Amino acid sequence: MVVNLFEDVLEDVKGLIKLGHICIDNNVFRCHYKASVIILIAFSILNTSGQFFGDPIDCLCSDEIGDDKNDLLDSYCWIHSTFTLPKALHKKVGLEVAHPGVDQYKPDDVKVYHKYYQWVWLVLFLQSLMFYIPRYVWKLCEGGRIKSLVFDLDKPVLKPSEKQEKLGLLVLYLKSNIRYHNSYFFYFVICEVMNFANVIIQIYLVDGFLGGAFTTYGTDVLKYTEQDQEKRVDPMIATFPRMTKCTFHQYGPSGDVQRHDALCILRLNILNEKMYIFLWFWFLFLAAISGLVVLYRLIIIFVPAFRYLVLRSRARMTDPNHLKLVMEVSKIGDWFLLYLLCKNIDRQNFKELIQEYTKEIVDDGSGQHLMAYPDNPDKLK
Template sequence: MFQLFGSLKPYLKPSSCTIDNNVFRLHYRATVLILVGCSLMVTARQYFGDPIDCISKDDIPSNLLDTYCWIHTTFSIENAWKKRVGDEVPYPGVDKTTPNEKRVYHAYYQWVCFVLFFQAILFYVPRYLWKATEGGRMKNLILGLNNPILDETSKNTNRALLVEYLYKNLNHHNTLFIMYSVMEVLNLLNVILQMIIMDRFLGGEFTNYGWDVINFTEWDWSVRYDPMIKVFPRLTKCTFHRYGSSGDVQKHDAMCILPINIINEKIYIFLWFWFYFMAIVSVIAVIYRAITIVVPRVRFLATHSRCRVANRDALSHVISQASIGDWFLLDLLSKNLDSLNFKDLVKDFYSRLEGKGADSL
């Protein structure tokens, strides 16, 4: 298992420079790792066995039958889901063939690993676009001030350079803030879109999948069947046709065991809870972003909460004089700089702004 997930270890290392918030990191780091890990898990036959094993009383080679049923999909009988196992049917969804039977075909298991990996890529797209827009600006602006142990000369010099940058580029960071806000909205839309994709991928069963599993224990035993088995059946049917010795088409029924669905059902029940959680926190993040745009006071409270040693009056004055883009850059600096260095930065920037005001009078 360590070898299987060892390739994901580099992505667990924390970044030396913060250019986003915790919700954003849940999208491109935690969710991407979960989806890629699940994709690797589905393909790990050495841990979970063959994905399909079909049994038949006929003389068809088992390897041939397994390959055929894997490629051409298996199916369940719709009206056999709730029949009594052992009396009426051998397994939920498996029944004898009738002329008017309604079949539910299962082809998703061939694509699970690819779909999960594709979803991981979609979750990383907003991060990629944001990094391309930010262009390493924050990493260059830190100037070593994230280190609490820095000689006084270098500290004063680098802080002066940073103050001068902030002063000369005042009101020029709104595009940066707009792009970040758009990426937060894109994160929310991406989660919703992916939930729709998974619902279509699983034949409309994903939306209520988690609720059905939660309510499973409260069902009456006379009608109780595991909803995970309906979405991810462990035993299905497969029909193989071939020519007989006389040239007539022969029909061979087989029952196929799908060990892969044991892990698939666990993966998707976890993803159901995770995606709903991600949708909720993404909505909260977008609401918070809207509040910071509408209510300037929230900007001050958010930044001051990260660096309480900074002078409240100086920080409030700086944020009130700056545009929302400048506040956004200052807020990112508060996440990256040492608290004492950020305190001195706010004080120096405040003095620089006051000098600008005095010159204009």
């Protein structure tokens, strides 16, 4: 399944930019599998584009280690990580320290190691896969049902005979499968809950990846702009330092172990700090609207009258009396199917569909459906 998911994402990455001809979800759902996937893949590609930023790391050693070992030093510090000193973040640059977080240190000083930077591109790509999983699951559960039921009724102009034939087929399906679509609806609800859970989980996963700095990253940046310039510490530099230290050991001419302290420039952190401040606000926005969607679904499930209002707002051309009758005999899964059909079918065609469907309901011989309008059955004609 993982391989199929990976192939599906790669095949659909270009198609994500375009809106699909058939809509089987909503705008919030698309924010997860379209907007989020595009953003994360774009950031991942940008993070690996060394031609725009040069080498990801350049280290300078105060001791003479030889020009032939500069590349070795860069590779060593990139692989084994660099560090900063929290105590040096609050010191004055140019007077007490050379750069924020960079200072002389003792063996017992607290060091913050930065090991994330070589994995940023991969983590971003894996996050894009996680955002696509609910969409992948929903496509499997949906099985192309809406696409097969549209019957070209999304076109406003059809031959009368062709339109009548397609409407008849769709009405026949709806009547034959009435009250058998509840699982279809709840599969979609589960995928929406997956979207909400995914963005919450990702916030905490990124927080762990960045050493516990992500959950408050956005608020820290906002607070930073309001603080006294003499006392404030840039949270972006604290989380994504541009200048760090690295300790490199080698054997000297006499065989003794020599320690070299290097200053390392992390060019990519200029990009990383901007990417993650954007992702902080984007994840917060997704979590808020996804939580509202879950609340909306609970109202849909437990308040049947609200379903009619939602469908009525979408199908304004349809006779409200016909809609009321259809809602009287339908379960929540039937309502959801009609709602998706309404989003994909031309409004006039949907009006005629509900009209024909109502006739089939009245003519099924049970008589109980007429109780919706006992005083004026002509409304159903």
